[in-house]
Amino acid sequence: MSLDSLYPFLYSGDSGTATDVLEEVCRSTETKVRETAELRALVLEREGRRLLECADRMAERFAAGGRLLAFGNGGSSTDAQDLASLFLGSGRGALCLTNDIASVTALSNDVGFDVVFSRQVAAFGRPRDIAVGLSTSGNSANLLRAFDEAARRGLLTVGLAGYDGGRMAEIDTLDYLFTVPSLSVHRIQEAQTTLYHALWELTMDRAR
Structure with missing residues (x-):
């Protein structure tokens, strides 16, 4: 996505005075904040009950000595790191x-990038563990293979996905899929951050 599509008022050729630009920046920021807040509220309304149920099951796994295995690509990999932390x-x-x-680099080089997560799930995953994969598109092949391997091992x-869930919405190896219904990658990732923080808080509340 080009910068001129994100900030057309800066690339229109007639950006006006500094005051005009500042006002437009403020309007753009307010619009994005409003969109994010509305999307978070929509996701909570749709997924609230299932979030509670998922948190209960995660708490049970942790109580049994289970661990969480988190994974994702690109920006979703940093979200996975945040979730694990x-x-x-x-x-x-x-x-x-x-x-x-x-x-990651050995598997990518020697076998293929599609297996970087599934091979690690096979090596580290135990039946009492939890596998959480994050994707904006829901189509990442290496996540789909990881979910297959995780389900096979119990x-x-x-899964957290955007848009309509993509291919993650079509597989039967996910116990829970939380979808953020937006066409904006930025809004999806912002809402997903709220989702997994809520899931963490709910799980820890049940684990006390």
Whole structure:
């Protein structure tokens, strides 16, 4: 996506005075904040009950000594790292599968990028564990394969996707899929951040 599509008032050729630009920036920011707030409220309305149910099942897994395995690509990989750090900071076992650069690069080079998560799930995953994958499109092949492997091994599988869920909405290896219905990658990732923070808080509340 080009910058002129995000900020047309800066690239129109007649941007006006500094005051005009500042006012337009403020309007644009207010619009984006409003869109994000409305999207978060919509997701909460649609997914609130299932979030509670998922948190209950995650708490049960942690109580049994389970760990969380989080994964994603690009910006979603940083969200996966954040999610893993939330549970680690709360005294729960958690791994972010993108953090082991040696494994990621070795598997990508020697086998293929599609297996970078599924091979790690096979190596580290136990039946009492939890696999959480994040994607804006829901179409990432390496997430789909990881969910297949996690389900085969008895892990609780949780996916976060955007748009209409993509291919993640079509597979039967996900116990829970939370979809953010937006066409904007930015709004999707903002709402997904709220989703997994809520899931963390709810899980820890039930784990006390």
